[in-house]
Amino acid sequence: HDSTLHIHTSETREEVVNCHEEKGMYPIEYLDSIGYFTDRTVCAHCGWVTKKEMGILANHSAKCVHCPTSNQKLACGGTMSYPAMREAGADVRLGTDGAASNNSLDLRKEAKAASMIQRHDHWDATILDPKEAWMLATKGSKDWVSWDLSDIRMRPIGKDGRRLLANLLYSDAKCMDVFVGGRSIRRNGVTLTLDEGEIAKQLEDSAVEYYRDI
Incomplete structure (x- = not known):
């Protein structure tokens, strides 16, 4: 009972109908x-x-992971209703799904996507403000990331810096440092744990090989 159980569920209408x-x-x-x-x-x-299912998830304190970018890219036809989930008391987090269905594993971008699609779907520009969206993206995490606050995309910062989080969420900034599990994998804008140039070359070579047989 100490194991984490992970499942992709109720992603598409077809899946729900078939079940x-x-x-x-x-x-x-x-x-x-x-x-x-x-x-x-x-x-x-x-x-x-x-709503009954939302109640079930809430009663068990299961983690419900909203993956808005993947849902849009794969044309799932619908995404999680955050207001309804929140009303049911469900524990909502954010996720990217996978690189193949997202093209990114960037939770900052996912927080932006979540905020925008929830506002669009519910006709309410107050849903998932930057603070709440950021909370969903980082809840339970012990990792650490820093961004360059002098980046022009972080301007204007507003009175007492009150626009910093909104600017980061909606406009982005250069990522400077990343620590995962206490291990530094990026410092001062440079990735330490892999050779990005070599990986880019391998990806290009793989793409050439893949399309050669099509």
Whole structure:
């Protein structure tokens, strides 16, 4: 019972319809019926869930991971309703899904995407303000990142620096330092743990090889 259980669920309408036709229940209901949920269960997407299912997730303190960029890129037709999840008391986090369905593993960009799509979907420009969006992106994390606050994209900073977080979320800035698990993997804008030039070359070579056979 100490293991973390990770599953991608209720991502598409087809998945939900097929589950209901086969099991007579929606995906979250079915998973609940087999005792899948604990407070260490991580559910990616949850884009097509009923209010009853939201309640199930909340009752088990399962982690519900909103992946807005991937959902849009794959044309899933819907994304998680953050206001409804929040009202149900569900524990919502942010995720990128995977590189193949996102093209990025940048949680800052994901926080921006989440804020914008939730506002768009619910016709409410106050949903997921920068502070709340940032909280969803970093909740539970012990890693550390710094950005260049002198970056022109961080201007204007506003009175008492009150626009700094909004600027970072919506405009970006150069990433300077990254520590993961206490280990420095980027310092002063330079990645320390891999050769970016060599990786870029390998990617280009792989692409050439892939398209040669198509």
